[in-house]
Amino acid sequence: MRIALPTPTMNTMNIEEFSKKLSEILSAAEKEFRLADSSHLAVVRAKFLGRKGELAKVMRALGSLPADVKPEAGKLANNTKQKLEKIFAQFEPQKISVHKKFDPTLPGRKPAIGGIHPLEWTLRKMVDIFYGMGFSVASGPEIETEYYNFDALNTPEDHPARDIQDTFYLQKPGYLLRTQTSPVQIRVMESQKPPVRIIAPGRCYRRDAIDATHYYTFTQVEGLYVDKDVTLADLKGVLTAFAKQFIGKNVRVRFRPHFFPFTEPSVEYDFSCPVCDGKGCRVCKGTGWLEISGAGMVDPEVFKTVGYNPDEVQGYAFGMGVERIAMVKFGIDDIRLLYENDLAFLEQF
Ligand SMILES: [Zn+2]
Numbered sequence: 001m002r003i004a005l006p007t008p009t010m011n012t013m014n015i016e017e018f019s020k021k022l023s024e025i026l027s028a029a030e031k032e033f034r035l036a037d038s039s040h041l042a043v044v045r046a047k048f049l050g051r052k053g054e055l056a057k058v059m060r061a062l063g064s065l066p067a068d069v070k071p072e073a074g075k076l077a078n079n080t081k082q083k084l085e086k087i088f089a090q091f092e093p094q095k096i097s098v099h100k101k102f103d104p105t106l107p108g109r110k111p112a113i114g115g116i117h118p119l120e121w122t123l124r125k126m127v128d129i130f131y132g133m134g135f136s137v138a139s140g141p142e143i144e145t146e147y148y149n150f151d152a153l154n155t156p157e158d159h160p161a162r163d164i165q166d167t168f169y170l171q172k173p174g175y176l177l178r179t180q181t182s183p184v185q186i187r188v189m190e191s192q193k194p195p196v197r198i199i200a201p202g203r204c205y206r207r208d209a210i211d212a213t214h215y216y217t218f219t220q221v222e223g224l225y226v227d228k229d230v231t232l233a234d235l236k237g238v239l240t241a242f243a244k245q246f247i248g249k250n251v252r253v254r255f256r257p258h259f260f261p262f263t264e265p266s267v268e269y270d271f272s273c274p275v276c277d278g279k280g281c282r283v284c285k286g287t288g289w290l291e292i293s294g295a296g297m298v299d300p301e302v303f304k305t306v307g308y309n310p311d312e313v314q315g316y317a318f319g320m321g322v323e324r325i326a327m328v329k330f331g332i333d334d335i336r337l338l339y340e341n342d343l344a345f346l347e348q349f
């Protein structure tokens with residue numbers, strides 16, 4: 001059993017008390033260093049290791065210890081001093097190591113910068129070309145109504161495009177994911193008087209089985225021009241001007257008769273193959289032509305729907321698949337590559 005002694009003063013300690021005092025200083029120092037913010041580390045250091053600090057005070061008591069324990073006490077005190085330095089270094093390291101390791105003469109690290117996706121590049125380029133020909137850009141919702149996506153575009157009730165096999169219908173009756181950007185044409189014509197000269201770029205959705213040329217989503221740019229005395233020749237002219245700017249000076253455009261509900265007459269149009277200049281090659285499967293999309297003169301029924309007088313105005317409309325154009329431009333043979341975000345593929349652009 002230990003007898004409680006009066007608290008010793010600094011000057012009259014024995015070796016046990018001396019040792020105990022040192023460990024108290026150590027644990028107090030550790031606590032204070034841990035709590036100190038970086039601007040106070042120096043103050044805390046002085047409090048324990050300074051000339052008038054805690055350790056110095058205990059050292060002064062060393063002289064009053066019996067001579068035979070002085071060497072041991074000296075060792076203990078030195079030991080404590082080293083431990084205090086160590087603790088201090090532990091809480092100071094950021095400052096020291098940063099100054100030692102930072103070499104301002106080393107070249108900087110370049111941040112990795114992504115490129116523009118080929119699809120986005122193509123879309124921007126297309127918009128740019130049509131903008132240069134006087135078309136402004138219009139947009140509309142991707143969730144559409146059956147009215148705008150089909151009815152207003154003169155699409156009969158029994159048209160196969162309306163089939164649930166081809167269209168994503170929403171649970172709310174009458175709503176769907178637009179299958180084309182043509183509804184934007186209706187919305188624009190409803191809200192403004194002719195003349196109209198717009199392109200409508202945007203995402204569309206169809207329930208296509210996915211393969212090398214089909215995907216459930218795709219990007220379309222549709223064009224619409226309505227004015228007095230607009231003819232099919234104007235349509236061919238604008239498509240040819242686009243093809244020459246986008247693909248090359250020698251590209252020609254041809255029309256093939258077709259049927260679409262909202263144009264009459266309707267055509268499908270092709271660009272001459274830029275790879276073989278129309279002579280026939282692997283890319284164009286020997287035909288010399290690349291199928292692009294559909295176009296035609298706006299059906300008078302559509303004009304009536306939006307309140308235009310078909311006796312006063314005519315118009316043409318055309319569609320373009322941005323994926324198709326990008327694939328032609330970059331020689332990409334699988335549409336899925338444009339959506340899989342494979343870096344090895346994308347880093348080529
Ligand atoms: Zn070819």
